[in-house]
Amino acid sequence: MPRSLAALLALFFVLPLSLHAQPHPHSHTARAIQFPDVPGGHTLQMDLHTHTVFSDGSVWPDIRVQEALRDGLDAVAMTDHLEYQPHQDDIPHPDRNRAYEVAREEAAAHDLIVINGSEITRSMPPGHTNAVFLEDANPLLQDDPRAVFREANRQGAFVFWNHPMWTPQRPSGRPALTEMHRALIEQDLLHGIEVVNKHKYSAGALRIALEHDLTIVGTSDVHGLIDWDYEVHAGGHRPVTLVFAEERSKAGLKAALEDGRTAVWHRNTLIGRASHVLPLLKASLSVVDAQYRPNTSVVDVRIANRSDARFLLDNQTEVPFHTRSDVVPLAPQDTTRLLVKPGARQEALTLRFEVLNAVTAPATHPTITFEVVLPEAQEETDR
Ligand SMILES: [Zn+2]
Ligand SMILES: [Zn+2]
Incomplete structure (x- = not known):
């Protein structure tokens, strides 16, 4: 590679450290989920x-707000079941916007966006669907599911298919589109699909999203407590949808969701279209230093990881490492040292890895490349 190009690439990979050195503005707590912004967009975290x-949850809506604040989320949607309300003898609630209103009051003094939503709870087809960014949930109480989808869309809602891998409605656990789903997608009444719901990931749902241009969504679907479901005390985290938005607002979130600008963060894995996962990987990882060890051609490379992902990289080049096999873990929010053995001193080094804990299509992992400029060989003889 020409020297000037190498220098340029080195700048690209080295400089972002200083730009991202300040903590995420929403990192109120140690457990707060943190990913860096991407070029041209904020990386916002939401549970939809x-x-x-x-409906059938076990907590008052204020607890959902408190959990979201602890997790450093930018937004949370209240999506109680419209048609399933097992607590209604104890908690009458004729107004289906009530959970949202209580949550919004709780969040008023905080920097958290609360979104009004409903889970349209039907047998298959169409199964369960969430409508979020609703103006008024009450008019969604209609018998014909098609009429409910039309009303949600009339209100400008973002509508997505919930847990298409849910075995009570799909005993194989493998999602399949029905005629009704195809019609809803064709009429632009259904816009997204849960590729992750609670603890489950579905490659089939990811395939459907990619083939039918649906927005990729991952949610907690929490009914009890986030801390108990996801063992946050033991380093766990709820699944979140990472939304790449032009502005941090309801409108910014909605526009990005409608445009499919998302990825999912689930069990330490990033799932999304390559066009969205790759910029996030680039914003998260960079080589911040590379030096020859004295009197050797072994290079001490330092790779910074500015995200919460514990990345697992698989070496795709022939160049071996000094202390590790071909699989390299990168600790979250930390810098990892990698000793690389190119065999002889040279001007530049290409490191290329498959990112094993990122998924851009079923069983497909993206590749990330670092072009590393090395110090002049003559420096050694000066010592
Ligand atoms: Zn439920
Ligand atoms: Zn459901």
Whole structure:
């Protein structure tokens, strides 16, 4: 590679450290989920599927807000079931916007966006669907599911298919589109699909999203407590949808969701279209230093990871490492040292890895490349 190009690439990979050195503005707590912004967009974290006592959840809506604040989320949607309300003898709630209103009051003094939503809870087809960014959930109480989708869309809602891998409605656990789903997608009444719901990931749902241009969504679908479901004390995290938005607002989130600008963060894995996962990987990882060890051609490379992902990289080049096999873990929010053995001193080094804990299509992992400029060989003879 020409020297000037190498220098340029080195700049690209080295400089972002200083730009991202300040903590994420929403990192109020140690457990807060943190990913860096991408070029041209904020990386916002949202949970688009939660329940409260206003349907079959076990908590008052204020707890959903408190959990979201602890997790450093930018937004949370209240999506109680419209048609399933097992607590209604104890908690009457004729107004289906009530959980949202209580949550919004709780969040008023905080920097958290609360979104009004409903889970349209039907047998298959169409199964369960969330409508979020609703103006008024009450008019969604209609018998014909098609009429409910039309009303949600009339209100400008973002509508996505919930847990298409849910075995009570799909015993194989493998999602399949029905005629009704195809019609809803064709009429632009259904816009997204849960590729992750609670603890489950579905490659089939990811395939459907890619083939039918649906937005990739991952949610907690929490009914109890986030801490108990996801063992946050032991380093776990709820699944979140990472939304790449031009502005941090309801409108910014909605526009990005409608445009499919998302990835999912689930069990330490990033799932999304390559066009969205790759910029996030580039924003998260960079080589911040590379030096020859004295009197050797072994290079001490330092790779910074500015995300919460514990990345697992698989070496795709012939160049071996000094202390590790071909699989290299990168600790979250930390810098990892990698000793690389190119065999002889040279001007530049290409490191290329498959990112094993990122998924851009079923069983497909993206590749990331670092072009590393090395110090002049003559420096050694000066010592
Ligand atoms: Zn439920
Ligand atoms: Zn459901």
